[in-house]
Amino acid sequence: MMAAEVDDYRDMLRIRLIEEELLKCVQDGRVIGSAHLCIGQEAIPVGACRALKSDDPVVATYRGHGWALAKGVPPVQFIGEVMGRDSTLNGGRGGSAYLSSPDHAFMGENSIVGGGLPMTLGLAMAHQRRATGLIPAVSIGDGAMNQGNVHESLNMGSVLGIPFIVIVENNGYAEMTPSTDLTATPAAVRAAAYAIEAIEVDGNSASAVAEATRRARELAISTQRPVMVEAHTRRLGGHYSGDAQAYRPKGELEEWGRLDPLTRARSLLDPTVAEATYQQVVAEVADAFARAAQLPAPLEEEAMKHVYAN
Protein backbone atom coordinates (compact mmCIF):
# COMPACT_ATOMS: atom_id res chain seq x y z
CA MET A 1 0.00 0.00 0.00
CA MET A 2 2.85 2.30 0.88
CA ALA A 3 3.96 2.58 -2.75
CA ALA A 4 0.54 3.92 -3.85
CA GLU A 5 0.60 6.52 -1.10
CA VAL A 6 4.06 7.69 -2.09
CA ASP A 7 2.91 7.93 -5.70
CA ASP A 8 -0.14 9.98 -4.70
CA TYR A 9 1.98 12.36 -2.67
CA ARG A 10 4.60 12.71 -5.40
CA ASP A 11 2.08 13.35 -8.17
CA MET A 12 0.08 15.85 -6.14
CA LEU A 13 3.23 17.61 -4.99
CA ARG A 14 4.49 17.90 -8.57
CA ILE A 15 1.26 19.64 -9.56
CA ARG A 16 1.39 21.91 -6.49
CA LEU A 17 5.02 22.96 -6.97
CA ILE A 18 4.58 23.56 -10.68
CA GLU A 19 1.49 25.70 -10.10
CA GLU A 20 3.13 27.69 -7.30
CA GLU A 21 6.01 28.47 -9.62
CA LEU A 22 3.58 29.29 -12.47
CA LEU A 23 1.92 31.82 -10.18
CA LYS A 24 5.31 33.49 -9.76
CA CYS A 25 5.75 33.32 -13.54
CA VAL A 26 2.48 35.21 -14.03
CA GLN A 27 3.68 37.82 -11.58
CA ASP A 28 7.14 38.26 -13.11
CA GLY A 29 6.05 38.03 -16.74
CA ARG A 30 7.44 34.62 -17.70
CA VAL A 31 3.79 33.68 -18.28
CA ILE A 32 1.78 36.31 -20.15
CA GLY A 33 -1.81 36.76 -19.00
CA SER A 34 -3.39 34.78 -16.19
CA ALA A 35 -3.75 31.23 -14.92
CA HIS A 36 -6.48 29.35 -13.07
CA LEU A 37 -4.80 27.12 -10.53
CA CYS A 38 -6.10 23.96 -8.88
CA ILE A 39 -4.25 24.44 -5.60
CA GLY A 40 -6.16 22.44 -2.99
CA GLN A 41 -7.87 20.23 -5.60
CA GLU A 42 -4.92 18.09 -6.73
CA ALA A 43 -6.23 14.88 -5.18
CA ILE A 44 -9.07 14.80 -7.72
CA PRO A 45 -7.10 14.52 -10.97
CA VAL A 46 -4.43 12.37 -9.34
CA GLY A 47 -6.96 10.00 -7.80
CA ALA A 48 -9.22 9.85 -10.85
CA CYS A 49 -6.37 9.15 -13.28
CA ARG A 50 -5.27 6.24 -11.07
CA ALA A 51 -8.62 4.60 -11.79
CA LEU A 52 -8.94 5.58 -15.44
CA LYS A 53 -7.16 3.61 -18.14
CA SER A 54 -4.28 5.56 -19.60
CA ASP A 55 -6.11 5.73 -22.96
CA ASP A 56 -9.42 6.87 -21.44
CA PRO A 57 -9.84 10.35 -22.95
CA VAL A 58 -10.02 13.21 -20.46
CA VAL A 59 -11.53 16.66 -21.05
CA ALA A 60 -10.96 19.40 -18.48
CA THR A 61 -11.57 23.08 -17.84
CA TYR A 62 -9.30 26.13 -17.64
CA ARG A 63 -8.50 24.77 -14.14
CA GLY A 64 -7.03 21.72 -15.81
CA HIS A 65 -3.28 21.84 -15.16
CA GLY A 66 -3.60 18.99 -12.65
CA TRP A 67 -5.47 16.85 -15.15
CA ALA A 68 -2.89 17.36 -17.89
CA LEU A 69 -0.05 16.41 -15.56
CA ALA A 70 -1.98 13.48 -14.06
CA LYS A 71 -2.55 12.16 -17.60
CA GLY A 72 1.20 12.05 -17.99
CA VAL A 73 1.84 15.16 -20.08
CA PRO A 74 5.61 15.81 -19.67
CA PRO A 75 6.24 18.75 -17.29
CA VAL A 76 8.79 20.52 -19.50
CA GLN A 77 6.43 20.69 -22.47
CA PHE A 78 3.49 21.49 -20.20
CA ILE A 79 5.29 24.42 -18.57
CA GLY A 80 6.56 25.64 -21.92
CA GLU A 81 3.01 25.55 -23.28
CA VAL A 82 1.68 27.60 -20.35
CA MET A 83 4.54 30.04 -21.00
CA GLY A 84 3.23 30.37 -24.57
CA ARG A 85 6.39 28.82 -25.99
CA ASP A 86 6.66 26.57 -29.02
CA SER A 87 6.03 23.37 -27.04
CA THR A 88 5.32 19.97 -28.58
CA LEU A 89 1.82 20.17 -27.09
CA ASN A 90 0.21 23.04 -29.00
CA GLY A 91 3.08 25.28 -30.01
CA GLY A 92 1.93 27.90 -27.52
CA ARG A 93 -1.57 28.13 -29.00
CA GLY A 94 -3.19 26.33 -26.09
CA GLY A 95 -1.58 28.14 -23.18
CA SER A 96 -2.78 27.81 -19.60
CA ALA A 97 -6.49 27.56 -20.35
CA TYR A 98 -6.68 25.55 -23.59
CA LEU A 99 -3.78 23.16 -23.68
CA SER A 100 -4.22 19.62 -24.92
CA SER A 101 -2.18 16.54 -25.69
CA PRO A 102 -4.14 14.01 -27.71
CA ASP A 103 -1.12 11.69 -27.53
CA HIS A 104 -1.74 11.39 -23.79
CA ALA A 105 -5.53 11.11 -24.27
CA PHE A 106 -5.72 14.56 -22.75
CA MET A 107 -8.27 16.06 -25.13
CA GLY A 108 -7.97 19.54 -23.80
CA GLU A 109 -8.97 22.20 -21.40
CA ASN A 110 -11.83 24.53 -22.16
CA SER A 111 -12.55 28.10 -21.22
CA ILE A 112 -16.25 27.92 -21.93
CA VAL A 113 -17.84 26.87 -18.66
CA GLY A 114 -19.62 23.58 -19.39
CA GLY A 115 -18.24 23.58 -22.95
CA GLY A 116 -16.44 20.27 -22.53
CA LEU A 117 -19.50 18.15 -21.81
CA PRO A 118 -20.86 17.77 -25.36
CA MET A 119 -17.49 16.76 -26.81
CA THR A 120 -17.07 14.19 -24.05
CA LEU A 121 -20.43 12.73 -25.01
CA GLY A 122 -19.20 12.61 -28.61
CA LEU A 123 -15.93 10.94 -27.62
CA ALA A 124 -17.97 8.38 -25.71
CA MET A 125 -20.22 7.78 -28.72
CA ALA A 126 -17.11 7.18 -30.81
CA HIS A 127 -15.58 4.74 -28.33
CA GLN A 128 -18.87 2.91 -27.90
CA ARG A 129 -19.25 2.51 -31.67
CA ARG A 130 -15.70 1.26 -32.00
CA ALA A 131 -16.05 -1.01 -28.94
CA THR A 132 -12.68 0.10 -27.57
CA GLY A 133 -13.78 -0.40 -23.97
CA LEU A 134 -12.49 3.07 -23.13
CA ILE A 135 -14.58 5.43 -21.02
CA PRO A 136 -14.11 9.19 -21.45
CA ALA A 137 -14.14 11.44 -18.40
CA VAL A 138 -14.76 15.16 -18.09
CA SER A 139 -14.02 17.47 -15.18
CA ILE A 140 -16.23 20.48 -14.51
CA GLY A 141 -16.75 22.87 -11.63
CA ASP A 142 -19.92 23.01 -9.57
CA GLY A 143 -20.81 26.33 -11.26
CA ALA A 144 -20.94 24.54 -14.61
CA MET A 145 -23.88 22.50 -13.34
CA ASN A 146 -26.01 25.52 -14.26
CA GLN A 147 -25.01 25.54 -17.93
CA GLY A 148 -27.42 24.30 -20.58
CA ASN A 149 -24.77 22.20 -22.30
CA VAL A 150 -24.30 20.15 -19.14
CA HIS A 151 -28.00 19.33 -18.86
CA GLU A 152 -28.27 18.63 -22.57
CA SER A 153 -25.32 16.27 -22.52
CA LEU A 154 -26.33 14.34 -19.42
CA ASN A 155 -29.84 13.94 -20.76
CA MET A 156 -28.67 12.97 -24.24
CA GLY A 157 -26.09 10.57 -22.83
CA SER A 158 -28.76 8.98 -20.69
CA VAL A 159 -31.42 8.51 -23.39
CA LEU A 160 -28.95 7.43 -26.08
CA GLY A 161 -27.21 5.10 -23.61
CA ILE A 162 -23.68 6.50 -23.82
CA PRO A 163 -21.19 5.73 -21.01
CA PHE A 164 -18.90 8.49 -19.74
CA ILE A 165 -17.89 9.92 -16.38
CA VAL A 166 -18.53 13.51 -15.33
CA ILE A 167 -16.49 14.58 -12.34
CA VAL A 168 -17.90 17.66 -10.63
CA GLU A 169 -15.20 19.37 -8.59
CA ASN A 170 -17.23 21.19 -5.98
CA ASN A 171 -14.65 23.62 -4.66
CA GLY A 172 -16.98 25.97 -2.79
CA TYR A 173 -16.87 28.83 -5.25
CA ALA A 174 -17.79 29.74 -8.80
CA GLU A 175 -15.47 32.65 -9.50
CA MET A 176 -16.12 34.99 -6.58
CA THR A 177 -19.55 33.70 -5.53
CA PRO A 178 -20.15 30.86 -3.06
CA SER A 179 -21.55 27.87 -4.93
CA THR A 180 -24.52 27.60 -2.60
CA ASP A 181 -25.71 31.06 -3.73
CA LEU A 182 -25.85 29.92 -7.36
CA THR A 183 -27.08 26.39 -7.50
CA ALA A 184 -30.56 25.36 -6.41
CA THR A 185 -29.74 21.71 -5.79
CA PRO A 186 -26.42 19.88 -5.42
CA ALA A 187 -24.98 18.17 -8.47
CA ALA A 188 -25.44 14.65 -7.14
CA VAL A 189 -29.12 15.33 -6.47
CA ARG A 190 -29.63 16.42 -10.07
CA ALA A 191 -28.18 13.17 -11.39
CA ALA A 192 -31.43 11.45 -10.41
CA ALA A 193 -33.25 13.73 -12.83
CA TYR A 194 -31.27 12.22 -15.72
CA ALA A 195 -31.71 8.70 -14.39
CA ILE A 196 -27.96 8.31 -13.94
CA GLU A 197 -25.91 7.13 -10.98
CA ALA A 198 -24.03 9.59 -8.79
CA ILE A 199 -21.28 9.05 -6.25
CA GLU A 200 -20.25 11.67 -3.70
CA VAL A 201 -16.69 11.56 -2.47
CA ASP A 202 -14.18 13.41 -0.32
CA GLY A 203 -12.24 15.16 -3.06
CA ASN A 204 -9.27 15.83 -0.82
CA SER A 205 -8.26 12.18 -0.65
CA ALA A 206 -6.64 10.76 -3.77
CA SER A 207 -7.34 7.19 -2.70
CA ALA A 208 -11.03 7.95 -2.05
CA VAL A 209 -11.33 9.67 -5.45
CA ALA A 210 -9.59 6.71 -7.10
CA GLU A 211 -12.03 4.30 -5.48
CA ALA A 212 -15.04 6.43 -6.47
CA THR A 213 -13.80 6.75 -10.05
CA ARG A 214 -13.20 3.01 -10.26
CA ARG A 215 -16.80 2.42 -9.19
CA ALA A 216 -18.04 5.11 -11.55
CA ARG A 217 -16.19 3.47 -14.41
CA GLU A 218 -17.76 0.11 -13.62
CA LEU A 219 -21.20 1.69 -13.32
CA ALA A 220 -20.76 3.53 -16.63
CA ILE A 221 -20.02 0.20 -18.27
CA SER A 222 -22.78 -1.75 -16.54
CA THR A 223 -25.50 0.91 -16.96
CA GLN A 224 -24.24 2.13 -20.37
CA ARG A 225 -25.01 5.66 -19.26
CA PRO A 226 -23.16 8.68 -17.92
CA VAL A 227 -22.16 8.49 -14.27
CA MET A 228 -21.53 11.48 -12.03
CA VAL A 229 -18.88 11.80 -9.35
CA GLU A 230 -19.28 14.83 -7.13
CA ALA A 231 -15.96 15.44 -5.39
CA HIS A 232 -16.13 17.83 -2.44
CA THR A 233 -13.03 19.94 -2.18
CA ARG A 234 -11.83 23.47 -1.38
CA ARG A 235 -10.14 25.97 -3.63
CA LEU A 236 -7.17 27.14 -1.59
CA GLY A 237 -6.25 30.03 -3.88
CA GLY A 238 -7.88 32.68 -6.01
CA HIS A 239 -10.26 31.99 -8.88
CA TYR A 240 -7.38 33.08 -11.09
CA SER A 241 -3.83 34.30 -10.59
CA GLY A 242 -4.81 37.96 -10.08
CA ASP A 243 -7.67 37.35 -7.65
CA ALA A 244 -7.23 39.34 -4.39
CA GLN A 245 -9.92 37.16 -2.74
CA ALA A 246 -11.40 40.05 -0.74
CA TYR A 247 -14.76 38.25 -0.85
CA ARG A 248 -13.57 35.43 1.40
CA PRO A 249 -14.87 35.50 4.99
CA LYS A 250 -12.14 36.10 7.57
CA GLY A 251 -10.40 32.93 8.65
CA GLU A 252 -11.83 30.82 5.83
CA LEU A 253 -8.50 30.14 4.14
CA GLU A 254 -6.91 29.09 7.46
CA GLU A 255 -9.82 26.76 8.19
CA TRP A 256 -9.88 25.31 4.67
CA GLY A 257 -6.10 25.05 4.72
CA ARG A 258 -6.37 22.47 7.48
CA LEU A 259 -8.03 20.21 4.87
CA ASP A 260 -5.15 20.63 2.41
CA PRO A 261 -4.94 17.30 0.57
CA LEU A 262 -1.18 17.57 0.25
CA THR A 263 -0.60 17.88 4.01
CA ARG A 264 -2.90 14.92 4.44
CA ALA A 265 -1.10 12.83 1.83
CA ARG A 266 2.24 13.60 3.43
CA SER A 267 0.99 12.69 6.91
CA LEU A 268 0.34 9.16 5.66
CA LEU A 269 4.01 8.65 4.83
CA ASP A 270 7.06 7.76 6.81
CA PRO A 271 8.73 11.16 7.43
CA THR A 272 12.06 10.14 5.87
CA VAL A 273 10.37 8.85 2.74
CA ALA A 274 8.22 11.98 2.61
CA GLU A 275 11.20 14.29 2.84
CA ALA A 276 13.20 12.36 0.25
CA THR A 277 10.21 12.48 -2.11
CA TYR A 278 9.80 16.18 -1.49
CA GLN A 279 13.44 16.94 -2.31
CA GLN A 280 13.29 14.79 -5.42
CA VAL A 281 10.19 16.62 -6.76
CA VAL A 282 11.62 20.05 -5.91
CA ALA A 283 14.70 19.24 -7.98
CA GLU A 284 12.66 17.75 -10.82
CA VAL A 285 10.38 20.80 -11.03
CA ALA A 286 13.27 23.28 -10.91
CA ASP A 287 14.92 21.41 -13.75
CA ALA A 288 11.67 21.36 -15.75
CA PHE A 289 11.23 25.14 -15.43
CA ALA A 290 14.82 25.73 -16.49
CA ARG A 291 14.39 23.56 -19.56
CA ALA A 292 10.97 24.95 -20.43
CA ALA A 293 12.39 28.48 -20.44
CA GLN A 294 14.77 27.35 -23.21
CA LEU A 295 11.93 26.44 -25.58
CA PRO A 296 11.72 28.94 -28.44
CA ALA A 297 8.89 31.43 -28.83
CA PRO A 298 6.39 30.69 -31.63
CA LEU A 299 7.26 32.35 -34.93
CA GLU A 300 5.18 35.32 -36.05
CA GLU A 301 4.78 33.88 -39.54
CA GLU A 302 3.02 30.87 -37.99
CA ALA A 303 0.15 32.95 -36.57
CA MET A 304 -2.04 32.07 -39.58
CA LYS A 305 -1.30 28.33 -39.45
CA HIS A 306 -3.93 25.61 -38.95
CA VAL A 307 -7.03 27.74 -39.51
CA TYR A 308 -7.96 25.33 -42.31
CA ALA A 309 -6.73 21.89 -43.31
CA ASN A 310 -4.89 23.31 -46.31
Next chain:
Amino acid sequence: MVAALNAALRASLDRDSKVLLMGEDIAILGGVFRVTDGLVKDYGEQRVVDTPLAESTIIGAAVGLAMRGYRPVCEIQFDGFVFPAFDQIVTQVAKLRVRTDGQVAMPIVIRLPFGGGIGAVEHHSESPEAYFVHTPGLRVMAPATPADAFVMLQQAIASDDPVIFLEPKRRYWDRGEVDLAVDIAHATPMGRARVTRSGSDVTIACYGPMLRTCLEAADVAAGEGRSLEVIDLRSLSPIDFPTLVASVERTSRLVVVHEAQGMASVGAEIAAVVAERCFWSMEAPVIRVAGFHTPYPPNRLEQHYLPDVERILDAVDRSLAY
Protein backbone atom coordinates in the same frame (compact mmCIF):
# COMPACT_ATOMS: atom_id res chain seq x y z
CA MET B 1 -33.25 19.11 -54.65
CA VAL B 2 -34.33 17.08 -51.62
CA ALA B 3 -33.75 13.87 -53.57
CA ALA B 4 -30.31 15.12 -54.67
CA LEU B 5 -29.31 15.82 -51.08
CA ASN B 6 -30.60 12.43 -50.00
CA ALA B 7 -28.58 10.79 -52.76
CA ALA B 8 -25.49 12.74 -51.69
CA LEU B 9 -25.90 11.49 -48.12
CA ARG B 10 -26.27 7.92 -49.36
CA ALA B 11 -23.18 8.22 -51.54
CA SER B 12 -21.21 9.60 -48.58
CA LEU B 13 -22.45 6.91 -46.18
CA ASP B 14 -21.45 4.30 -48.76
CA ARG B 15 -18.07 5.83 -49.46
CA ASP B 16 -16.86 6.21 -45.86
CA SER B 17 -17.92 4.13 -42.86
CA LYS B 18 -16.93 7.03 -40.60
CA VAL B 19 -19.78 9.20 -41.91
CA LEU B 20 -22.71 9.41 -39.50
CA LEU B 21 -25.81 11.58 -39.37
CA MET B 22 -27.27 13.22 -36.28
CA GLY B 23 -30.26 15.42 -35.72
CA GLU B 24 -33.79 15.88 -34.49
CA ASP B 25 -36.33 13.57 -36.12
CA ILE B 26 -33.93 12.63 -38.91
CA ALA B 27 -34.10 8.86 -38.49
CA ILE B 28 -37.60 7.50 -38.04
CA LEU B 29 -39.33 10.53 -39.55
CA GLY B 30 -36.64 11.16 -42.16
CA GLY B 31 -36.29 14.84 -41.34
CA VAL B 32 -38.92 17.57 -41.50
CA PHE B 33 -37.98 18.21 -45.14
CA ARG B 34 -37.43 14.48 -45.82
CA VAL B 35 -33.78 14.96 -46.73
CA THR B 36 -32.79 11.92 -44.66
CA ASP B 37 -35.79 9.85 -45.70
CA GLY B 38 -35.20 6.12 -45.57
CA LEU B 39 -31.59 6.34 -44.47
CA VAL B 40 -32.02 4.75 -41.04
CA LYS B 41 -33.59 1.73 -42.69
CA ASP B 42 -30.56 1.18 -44.87
CA TYR B 43 -27.73 2.32 -42.59
CA GLY B 44 -29.04 1.60 -39.09
CA GLU B 45 -29.42 3.58 -35.89
CA GLN B 46 -25.70 3.73 -35.22
CA ARG B 47 -25.17 5.83 -38.33
CA VAL B 48 -28.44 7.75 -38.48
CA VAL B 49 -29.06 9.02 -34.98
CA ASP B 50 -32.25 10.63 -33.68
CA THR B 51 -31.18 12.99 -30.91
CA PRO B 52 -33.06 14.87 -28.21
CA LEU B 53 -33.90 18.53 -28.87
CA ALA B 54 -30.54 19.99 -27.94
CA GLU B 55 -28.75 21.76 -30.80
CA SER B 56 -25.73 22.78 -28.77
CA THR B 57 -25.02 19.22 -27.74
CA ILE B 58 -25.73 17.80 -31.20
CA ILE B 59 -22.88 19.95 -32.51
CA GLY B 60 -20.76 19.44 -29.38
CA ALA B 61 -21.09 15.67 -29.58
CA ALA B 62 -20.02 15.91 -33.22
CA VAL B 63 -16.83 17.57 -31.96
CA GLY B 64 -16.00 14.55 -29.80
CA LEU B 65 -16.84 12.15 -32.63
CA ALA B 66 -14.63 14.12 -35.00
CA MET B 67 -11.78 13.90 -32.47
CA ARG B 68 -11.99 10.15 -32.89
CA GLY B 69 -12.05 10.13 -36.70
CA TYR B 70 -15.78 10.21 -37.43
CA ARG B 71 -17.32 12.56 -39.99
CA PRO B 72 -20.57 13.70 -38.42
CA VAL B 73 -23.21 15.37 -40.56
CA CYS B 74 -25.58 17.28 -38.28
CA GLU B 75 -28.97 18.50 -39.36
CA ILE B 76 -30.34 21.63 -37.74
CA GLN B 77 -34.04 21.67 -38.57
CA PHE B 78 -34.32 25.36 -39.45
CA ASP B 79 -31.91 28.31 -39.73
CA GLY B 80 -33.10 30.02 -36.55
CA PHE B 81 -32.45 26.92 -34.44
CA VAL B 82 -28.74 27.12 -35.08
CA PHE B 83 -28.39 29.84 -32.49
CA PRO B 84 -28.48 27.52 -29.46
CA ALA B 85 -25.56 25.74 -31.16
CA PHE B 86 -23.76 28.96 -32.05
CA ASP B 87 -21.62 28.64 -28.91
CA GLN B 88 -20.26 25.22 -29.84
CA ILE B 89 -19.78 26.15 -33.50
CA VAL B 90 -17.85 29.31 -32.79
CA THR B 91 -16.01 28.38 -29.59
CA GLN B 92 -15.11 24.77 -30.38
CA VAL B 93 -15.77 23.58 -33.95
CA ALA B 94 -14.10 26.56 -35.63
CA LYS B 95 -11.15 26.75 -33.28
CA LEU B 96 -10.02 23.27 -32.32
CA ARG B 97 -7.64 22.82 -35.22
CA VAL B 98 -5.80 26.03 -34.40
CA ARG B 99 -5.93 25.51 -30.65
CA THR B 100 -4.35 22.07 -30.91
CA ASP B 101 -1.68 23.29 -33.33
CA GLY B 102 -3.18 21.22 -36.12
CA GLN B 103 -3.38 17.94 -34.20
CA VAL B 104 -7.17 17.68 -34.19
CA ALA B 105 -9.30 17.98 -37.36
CA MET B 106 -13.00 18.87 -37.33
CA PRO B 107 -14.56 17.22 -40.41
CA ILE B 108 -18.10 18.19 -39.38
CA VAL B 109 -20.91 19.27 -41.71
CA ILE B 110 -23.76 21.32 -40.29
CA ARG B 111 -26.72 21.21 -42.65
CA LEU B 112 -28.91 24.24 -42.32
CA PRO B 113 -32.08 24.82 -44.37
CA PHE B 114 -31.98 28.61 -44.74
CA GLY B 115 -33.85 31.55 -46.18
CA GLY B 116 -37.47 32.60 -46.48
CA GLY B 117 -40.22 32.46 -49.02
CA ILE B 118 -42.20 29.54 -47.66
CA GLY B 119 -44.65 31.52 -45.56
CA ALA B 120 -43.10 30.38 -42.31
CA VAL B 121 -42.41 32.42 -39.20
CA GLU B 122 -39.30 34.32 -38.25
CA HIS B 123 -37.00 31.57 -36.95
CA HIS B 124 -37.86 29.39 -39.92
CA SER B 125 -36.93 31.89 -42.61
CA GLU B 126 -33.63 33.46 -41.65
CA SER B 127 -30.34 33.83 -43.49
CA PRO B 128 -27.65 33.63 -40.81
CA GLU B 129 -24.65 33.12 -43.12
CA ALA B 130 -22.75 36.29 -42.22
CA TYR B 131 -22.18 35.12 -38.62
CA PHE B 132 -20.39 32.05 -39.90
CA VAL B 133 -18.57 33.73 -42.77
CA HIS B 134 -17.13 36.10 -40.18
CA THR B 135 -15.66 33.18 -38.22
CA PRO B 136 -12.20 31.92 -39.24
CA GLY B 137 -11.95 28.14 -39.33
CA LEU B 138 -15.38 27.53 -40.87
CA ARG B 139 -16.22 26.97 -44.51
CA VAL B 140 -19.62 28.13 -45.66
CA MET B 141 -21.32 26.74 -48.77
CA ALA B 142 -24.71 27.29 -50.39
CA PRO B 143 -25.82 25.27 -53.41
CA ALA B 144 -28.45 26.79 -55.67
CA THR B 145 -29.39 23.83 -57.87
CA PRO B 146 -30.09 20.12 -57.38
CA ALA B 147 -26.94 19.22 -59.33
CA ASP B 148 -24.76 21.38 -57.11
CA ALA B 149 -26.55 20.18 -53.98
CA PHE B 150 -25.56 16.62 -54.91
CA VAL B 151 -21.91 17.41 -55.58
CA MET B 152 -21.32 20.06 -52.94
CA LEU B 153 -22.77 18.11 -50.02
CA GLN B 154 -20.47 15.19 -50.83
CA GLN B 155 -17.50 17.53 -51.09
CA ALA B 156 -18.42 19.12 -47.77
CA ILE B 157 -18.57 15.72 -46.08
CA ALA B 158 -15.24 14.70 -47.59
CA SER B 159 -13.57 17.93 -46.45
CA ASP B 160 -11.34 17.91 -43.37
CA ASP B 161 -12.67 21.34 -42.39
CA PRO B 162 -15.99 22.09 -40.71
CA VAL B 163 -18.61 23.23 -43.22
CA ILE B 164 -21.77 25.21 -42.64
CA PHE B 165 -23.90 23.84 -45.46
CA LEU B 166 -26.78 26.19 -46.28
CA GLU B 167 -29.65 24.56 -48.12
CA PRO B 168 -31.99 27.00 -49.88
CA LYS B 169 -35.21 25.72 -48.38
CA ARG B 170 -37.64 27.35 -50.79
CA ARG B 171 -35.76 25.62 -53.63
CA TYR B 172 -36.01 22.20 -51.96
CA TRP B 173 -38.79 21.29 -54.36
CA ASP B 174 -36.96 22.57 -57.48
CA ARG B 175 -36.35 19.99 -60.16
CA GLY B 176 -33.21 19.72 -62.21
CA GLU B 177 -30.94 17.27 -63.89
CA VAL B 178 -28.46 15.53 -61.58
CA ASP B 179 -25.62 13.38 -62.87
CA LEU B 180 -25.46 10.66 -60.23
CA ALA B 181 -22.30 9.26 -61.77
CA VAL B 182 -20.36 12.49 -61.36
CA ASP B 183 -16.93 12.07 -59.79
CA ILE B 184 -16.78 14.65 -56.99
CA ALA B 185 -13.00 14.85 -57.22
CA HIS B 186 -13.32 16.11 -60.80
CA ALA B 187 -16.41 18.28 -60.38
CA THR B 188 -16.18 22.05 -59.85
CA PRO B 189 -13.98 22.27 -56.76
CA MET B 190 -15.20 23.44 -53.36
CA GLY B 191 -14.75 27.15 -52.93
CA ARG B 192 -15.18 27.93 -56.62
CA ALA B 193 -17.89 30.23 -58.00
CA ARG B 194 -19.56 29.56 -61.33
CA VAL B 195 -20.53 31.93 -64.10
CA THR B 196 -24.01 30.55 -64.65
CA ARG B 197 -24.93 33.00 -67.39
CA SER B 198 -22.44 35.06 -69.35
CA GLY B 199 -23.10 38.70 -70.10
CA SER B 200 -21.33 41.95 -70.77
CA ASP B 201 -23.17 44.89 -69.17
CA VAL B 202 -23.48 44.19 -65.42
CA THR B 203 -22.23 41.37 -63.19
CA ILE B 204 -24.77 39.98 -60.72
CA ALA B 205 -23.33 37.98 -57.82
CA CYS B 206 -25.72 35.80 -55.80
CA TYR B 207 -26.06 32.42 -54.12
CA GLY B 208 -28.56 29.87 -52.87
CA PRO B 209 -32.22 30.76 -53.33
CA MET B 210 -31.42 34.00 -55.19
CA LEU B 211 -29.82 32.33 -58.20
CA ARG B 212 -33.18 31.47 -59.76
CA THR B 213 -34.49 34.98 -59.15
CA CYS B 214 -31.36 36.54 -60.66
CA LEU B 215 -31.58 34.33 -63.74
CA GLU B 216 -35.20 35.42 -64.16
CA ALA B 217 -34.07 39.04 -63.87
CA ALA B 218 -31.40 38.39 -66.52
CA ASP B 219 -34.07 37.03 -68.88
CA VAL B 220 -36.19 40.12 -68.43
CA ALA B 221 -33.14 42.38 -68.86
CA ALA B 222 -32.18 40.57 -72.06
CA GLY B 223 -35.61 41.47 -73.46
CA GLU B 224 -34.72 45.09 -72.77
CA GLY B 225 -31.38 44.75 -74.52
CA ARG B 226 -29.25 44.44 -71.42
CA SER B 227 -26.78 41.66 -70.95
CA LEU B 228 -26.33 40.50 -67.36
CA GLU B 229 -23.61 38.11 -66.23
CA VAL B 230 -24.89 35.99 -63.35
CA ILE B 231 -22.35 34.46 -60.95
CA ASP B 232 -23.41 31.78 -58.51
CA LEU B 233 -20.94 32.18 -55.65
CA ARG B 234 -21.58 28.63 -54.30
CA SER B 235 -19.03 29.20 -51.53
CA LEU B 236 -19.33 32.10 -49.08
CA SER B 237 -16.21 31.22 -47.11
CA PRO B 238 -13.90 31.35 -48.87
CA ILE B 239 -15.38 33.69 -51.48
CA ASP B 240 -14.02 33.10 -54.98
CA PHE B 241 -12.76 36.62 -55.61
CA PRO B 242 -10.65 35.73 -58.66
CA THR B 243 -13.80 34.73 -60.58
CA LEU B 244 -15.66 37.83 -59.38
CA VAL B 245 -12.81 40.19 -60.17
CA ALA B 246 -12.32 38.75 -63.65
CA SER B 247 -15.99 39.32 -64.38
CA VAL B 248 -16.12 42.85 -62.98
CA GLU B 249 -13.01 43.79 -64.92
CA ARG B 250 -14.98 42.97 -68.07
CA THR B 251 -18.38 44.43 -67.15
CA SER B 252 -17.19 47.30 -64.90
CA ARG B 253 -20.35 46.96 -62.84
CA LEU B 254 -21.44 44.74 -59.96
CA VAL B 255 -24.72 44.14 -58.17
CA VAL B 256 -24.73 41.71 -55.21
CA VAL B 257 -28.00 40.02 -54.30
CA HIS B 258 -28.92 38.10 -51.14
CA GLU B 259 -31.83 37.62 -48.77
CA ALA B 260 -29.78 38.26 -45.65
CA GLN B 261 -29.88 41.74 -44.17
CA GLY B 262 -27.40 44.06 -45.86
CA MET B 263 -25.70 45.34 -42.71
CA ALA B 264 -22.24 43.78 -42.31
CA SER B 265 -23.23 41.08 -44.79
CA VAL B 266 -21.60 38.91 -47.43
CA GLY B 267 -22.59 41.65 -49.89
CA ALA B 268 -20.82 44.26 -47.78
CA GLU B 269 -17.62 42.21 -47.78
CA ILE B 270 -17.80 41.66 -51.53
CA ALA B 271 -18.40 45.37 -52.12
CA ALA B 272 -15.33 46.25 -50.06
CA VAL B 273 -13.00 43.72 -51.66
CA VAL B 274 -14.15 44.37 -55.23
CA ALA B 275 -13.76 48.12 -54.67
CA GLU B 276 -10.19 47.51 -53.51
CA ARG B 277 -9.26 45.20 -56.35
CA CYS B 278 -11.22 46.61 -59.28
CA PHE B 279 -11.19 50.34 -58.53
CA TRP B 280 -9.71 51.37 -61.86
CA SER B 281 -12.00 49.19 -63.97
CA MET B 282 -15.27 50.21 -62.36
CA GLU B 283 -17.83 52.57 -63.86
CA ALA B 284 -20.24 52.44 -60.89
CA PRO B 285 -20.14 51.65 -57.19
CA VAL B 286 -21.07 48.13 -56.11
CA ILE B 287 -24.80 48.05 -55.41
CA ARG B 288 -26.36 45.65 -52.92
CA VAL B 289 -29.86 44.21 -53.07
CA ALA B 290 -30.52 42.62 -49.70
CA GLY B 291 -33.02 42.01 -46.94
CA PHE B 292 -33.95 45.07 -44.91
CA HIS B 293 -32.56 45.80 -41.48
CA THR B 294 -35.35 44.14 -39.56
CA PRO B 295 -35.99 40.70 -38.11
CA TYR B 296 -37.51 38.45 -40.75
CA PRO B 297 -41.02 39.82 -41.32
CA PRO B 298 -44.35 38.01 -40.92
CA ASN B 299 -45.51 36.02 -43.93
CA ARG B 300 -47.84 38.62 -45.42
CA LEU B 301 -44.88 40.98 -45.71
CA GLU B 302 -42.15 38.60 -46.75
CA GLN B 303 -42.54 39.18 -50.49
CA HIS B 304 -41.79 42.83 -49.80
CA TYR B 305 -38.68 41.88 -47.83
CA LEU B 306 -37.24 39.31 -50.24
CA PRO B 307 -35.27 40.64 -53.20
CA ASP B 308 -37.27 40.07 -56.38
CA VAL B 309 -36.80 40.60 -60.11
CA GLU B 310 -38.00 44.18 -59.88
CA ARG B 311 -35.56 45.18 -57.16
CA ILE B 312 -32.70 43.50 -58.97
CA LEU B 313 -33.54 45.31 -62.22
CA ASP B 314 -33.79 48.62 -60.33
CA ALA B 315 -30.28 48.03 -59.03
CA VAL B 316 -29.11 47.25 -62.57
CA ASP B 317 -30.64 50.52 -63.76
CA ARG B 318 -28.92 52.43 -60.99
CA SER B 319 -25.61 50.83 -61.83
CA LEU B 320 -25.96 51.60 -65.54
CA ALA B 321 -26.97 55.20 -64.81
CA TYR B 322 -23.46 56.09 -63.61
